[in-house]
Amino acid sequence: MKVDIPTLVEQAREGRPRAVARLISLVEGASPQLREVMAALAPLAGHAYVVGLTGSPGVGKSTSTSALVTAYRKAGKRVGVLAVDPSSPFSGGALLGDRVRMSDHASDPGVYIRSMATRGHLGGLAWSAPQAIRVLDAAGCDVILVETVGVGQSEVEIASQADTSVVLLAPGMGDGIQAAKAGILEIGDVYVVNKADRDGADATARELNHMLGLGESRGPGDWRPPIVKTVAARGEGLDEVVEALEKHRAWMEEHGVLAERRTARAAREVETIAVTALRERIADLHGDRRLDALAERIVAGDLDPYAAADELVAGLTGTPADS
Numbered sequence: 001m002k003v004d005i006p007t008l009v010e011q012a013r014e015g016r017p018r019a020v021a022r023l024i025s026l027v028e029g030a031s032p033q034l035r036e037v038m039a040a041l042a043p044l045a046g047h048a049y050v051v052g053l054t055g056s057p058g059v060g061k062s063t064s065t066s067a068l069v070t071a072y073r074k075a076g077k078r079v080g081v082l083a084v085d086p087s088s089p090f091s092g093g094a095l096l097g098d099r100v101r102m103s104d105h106a107s108d109p110g111v112y113i114r115s116m117a118t119r120g121h122l123g124g125l126a127w128s129a130p131q132a133i134r135v136l137d138a139a140g141c142d143v144i145l146v147e148t149v150g151v152g153q154s155e156v157e158i159a160s161q162a163d164t165s166v167v168l169l170a171p172g173m174g175d176g177i178q179a180a181k182a183g184i185l186e187i188g189d190v191y192v193v194n195k196a197d198r199d200g201a202d203a204t205a206r207e208l209n210h211m212l213g214l215g216e217s218r219g220p221g222d223w224r225p226p227i228v229k230t231v232a233a234r235g236e237g238l239d240e241v242v243e244a245l246e247k248h249r250a251w252m253e254e255h256g257v258l259a260e261r262r263t264a265r266a267a268r269e270v271e272t273i274a275v276t277a278l279r280e281r282i283a284d285l286h287g288d289r290r291l292d293a294l295a296e297r298i299v300a301g302d303l304d305p306y307a308a309a310d311e312l313v314a315g316l317t318g319t320p321a322d323s
Contacts, residue, residue: 003033009040012139015078020112020139027131028116038131044138046262048080049249052146052162059170060194064232064241065147069105071238072143080136080144081105081113082129112136129161130269160268163261164189164248166241169208171200185211188225190244196229196237205229223251281316290315 003026011019026037051068055061065081072079105111116132129146136144146162167188191212193205205227212225226244230237252258285291294312297303303311314320 005036005040023135024114024132027128041134041138045134048137048141048144050144050163052165054148055168059168060232061147061168065145067232067235067238071242077142078110078140080141082146083115084148164245166190168192168194170195171198171204189248191225191227193229194232197231
């Protein structure tokens with residue numbers, strides 16, 4: 001059944017949760033009307049501040065996200081949350097549904113929470129996350145928190161989706177060394193040592209500070225990622241996290257970094273969509289005589305696989321193979 005997209009978008013802009021949920025479902029399900037949805041949202045998005053939260057399992061990402069929602073709501077901000085979960089191998093849906101751990105905010109009309117499944121995507125972020133972010137942006141969210149699965153090295157992808165990336169660590173988990181291995185020392189804009197009431201919190205912060213100091217040199221005016229200690233379960237330190245986030249946002253705006261990041265993000269999104277479209281067109285060729293002919297020439301030694309691929313892409317895109 002065809003959906004009335006203009007009406008749905010207008011309802012989402014009015015803050016109606018069901019309309020927002022329907023739009024994100026259309027995005028996740030790669031609906032035939034996806035292009036229409038994106039065209040309707042394009043002029044309405046670009047206002048929300050997107051914060052990504054990542055870290056190893058057990059550091060308290062969900063608790064920290066929930067506490068951040070509380071802090072931003074105290075400041076009068078409308079908040080959207082995308083909680084990206086592992087996919088169920090049976091249904092393809094998110095294992096945690098709509099995030100029972102954030103049930104404290106379920107009745108707040110100024111908060112929208114949605115779980116998305118990674119669907120096997122190596123980077124931890126659902127492939128449709130950029131479009132879902134755009135839906136929440138157009139729906140009037142001032143801040144969008146994207147909490148990702150903690151799966152080690154692949155979490156670096158969060159940096160490509162957020163305006164500001166928050167890396168969470170906790171004492172006693174070997175997170176400092178793990179952070180260096182995972183490469184997240186390069187992507188964090190703000191670092192949070194959660195569970196700071198535990199033994200080893202100060203040592204973890206010192207180790208992290210040392211590792212950040214070993215990184216590439218920073219010139220005058222460059223951003224130095226702050227380290228904030230929190231006890232998210234008690235709401236302690238979250239105002240300081242919000243302050244650090246707002247300082248980073250102001251710094252990015254002053255130095256033109258925010259616009260650069262958003263432009264790069266849009267470019268990657270276009271590239272992903274284009275590659276997906278090309279892959280689908282190639283998949284449609286299975287059993288096609290053109291593909292079989294190229295394969296036969298490779299087997300006969302008349303053509304190498306790269307040249308064959310060039311011919312295939314050229315045929316699909318109308319571009320000369322030698323360009």
